[in-house]
Amino acid sequence: MPECTALSDRMPAVAAGTDAWSALDLDHLAACSDCRTEWSLVQIAVCVGQGLPVPRDPAAVAGRVMGRLAAARTEQARARRSTWWAAGLAAAAIAAVVWTGRPAPSPESSVAGRVVESAAAGATSAALVPELDSLDAGELREVLDAFDAPLSERVIIGSPTLGDLSDQELERVLRAGGV
Amino acid sequence: MSLSSAEDATDAALIGAYRAGSERAAAELVGRHATALGRFLYAAGAGPSDVDDFIQEAFFRAFRRLDGWRGDASFRSWLFTIAGNLLKDDFRRRKGRRVLSIEDGDVVAASDPDGDLVAADTEQRLRAALSGLPRLQREVFLLRAQQGIEYADIATALGTTPGAARVHYHHAVRKLKEICNA
Numbered sequence: 001m002p003e004c005t006a007l008s009d010r011m012p013a014v015a016a017g018t019d020a021w022s023a024l025d026l027d028h029l030a031a032c033s034d035c036r037t038e039w040s041l042v043q044i045a046v047c048v049g050q051g052l053p054v055p056r057d058p059a060a061v062a063g064r065v066m067g068r069l070a071a072a073r074t075e076q077a078r079a080r081r082s083t084w085w086a087a088g089l090a091a092a093a094i095a096a097v098v099w100t101g102r103p104a105p106s107p108e109s110s111v112a113g114r115v116v117e118s119a120a121a122g123a124t125s126a127a128l129v130p131e132l133d134s135l136d137a138g139e140l141r142e143v144l145d146a147f148d149a150p151l152s153e154r155v156i157i158g159s160p161t162l163g164d165l166s167d168q169e170l171e172r173v174l175r176a177g178g179v
Numbered sequence: 180m181s182l183s184s185a186e187d188a189t190d191a192a193l194i195g196a197y198r199a200g201s202e203r204a205a206a207e208l209v210g211r212h213a214t215a216l217g218r219f220l221y222a223a224g225a226g227p228s229d230v231d232d233f234i235q236e237a238f239f240r241a242f243r244r245l246d247g248w249r250g251d252a253s254f255r256s257w258l259f260t261i262a263g264n265l266l267k268d269d270f271r272r273r274k275g276r277r278v279l280s281i282e283d284g285d286v287v288a289a290s291d292p293d294g295d296l297v298a299a300d301t302e303q304r305l306r307a308a309l310s311g312l313p314r315l316q317r318e319v320f321l322l323r324a325q326q327g328i329e330y331a332d333i334a335t336a337l338g339t340t341p342g343a344a345r346v347h348y349h350h351a352v353r354k355l356k357e358i359c360n361a
Contacts, residue, residue, distance in 0.1 A: 008349075008352075012323060012326075013327060015324075016327050018327075041305070041324065041352060041356070044301055044302065044305045045222060045320070045324040046324070046325055047302065048221065048305060048306065049217065049222055052217065052227055052230070058209055058210045058213040058214065059210065061209055061234055061235055061238070062209035062238075064235055065209060065238045065242065066205060066206070069205075072243065
C-alpha cells in the first residue's frame with residue numbers, strides 16, 4: 001500500500017525526532033498492524049545501545065587510531081626502503097652480469113676476498129672488502145682474470161696467505177686493506 | 180584546520196584536510212561518528228566489551244583505505260560497511276549465534292516503572308533476532324531504521340541498488356515481525 005510505504009519511509013526520521021506523525025498518520029498506524037509492528041521495530045532499533053557508554057572515550061579512540069596509523073606509515077616506509085635496497089642490489093648484480101658476461105664473484109667467497117680478510121684480521125684496522133665498484137675496467141679485468149686462472153695456479157687450500165699473491169694482487173690488497 | 184572550522188566542516192572537507200595531513204580533522208571524524216558506529220555495532224551483534232575495539236579497527240581501516248572512498252556514498256555509510264565487514268569476519272571466526280525471539284508489544288512506554296529492565300530485555304531480543312538475519316538484511320535494516328540513512332546512500336555503500344536495498348529492508352522487517360509474532 002502506498003500509505004504504508006510512505007509511513008515506512010518516514011519512520012526513522014520520526015523515531016529520531018526530526019519528523020512527527022500527523023493525525024492521519026496516527027489513524028493509519030492504529031488501523032494497520034503491519035505498520036504498527038514495523039514502527040515498534042524501528043523504535044526499538046533506534047533505542048538499541050543508547051544506554052551503552054560506547055565508545056567510552058572518543059578522544060582516546062581517536063588517539064589510538066592516529067597512533068596506529070603513524071606506526072603503520074613508519075612500517076610501510078621501512079618496507080618500501082627495504083624493497084628499494086633489494087631492487088637496487090638486484091639491479092647492480094644484473095648490471096655486473098651484463099657487463100662482465102658472468103656473475104660477479106662475491107668478495108667473501110673469492111680468493112682475493114679471503115686474503116683481504118686474513119690480512120685485515122692481523123691488522124689493527126677493521127676488516128675491509130675490496131670495492132669492485134672503485135676499480136676501473138682494466139683493474140677489474142685483472143681481478144677477473146686472476147679468478148679465471150686454472151686451479152693449479154692458485155693456492156686455495158686452507159686460508160691463503162699474503163705470500164700466495166702476485167705482486168699486483170699484493171699491492172691491491174695493501175691498498176684496499178690499509179695493511 | 181582550526182577547532183571551530185573542524186566542527187563545522189562536512190565529512191568530505193574533513194577527509195580532504197586529513198589527506199593534507201590534519202590529524203585534528205581525523206579526530207573530529209572519529210568524534211563525530213564513533214558513538215553512532217558503536218550503537219550500530221552493538222545492535223548488529225558485537226559484544227559490549229568488544230565494541231570499542233571494533234570502532235578503533237573500523238576507523239583504522241577506513242583511514243588507511245580513504246583512497247577507496249570516492250564520495251559517492253556518505254562517509255558514515257561507507258564506514259559502517261567496513262564495520263559490518265569486521266563483524267562478519269568476527270562472526271565467522273566465532274561461528275556461534277544465539278537467537279531469541281521478540282514478543283509483541285515490546286516497545287516500552289516512558290511511564291513504565293519497569294521500563295529500563297524491559298527495554299534492556301527488548302534490546303537483547305532485537306539484537307538476537309537481527310543476528311539471525313542474513314548480513315545484507317541486517318545491515319540495511321540498521322542503516323535505515325537506526326541510523327536513518329537513505330536507501331540511495333545505503334545502496335552505494337553496499338554496492339547494490341536503492342531498489343534492492345529497499346527490498347532487503349522489507350525482508351528484514353518481515354522476518355523480524357515473524358519473530359515478534361512467534
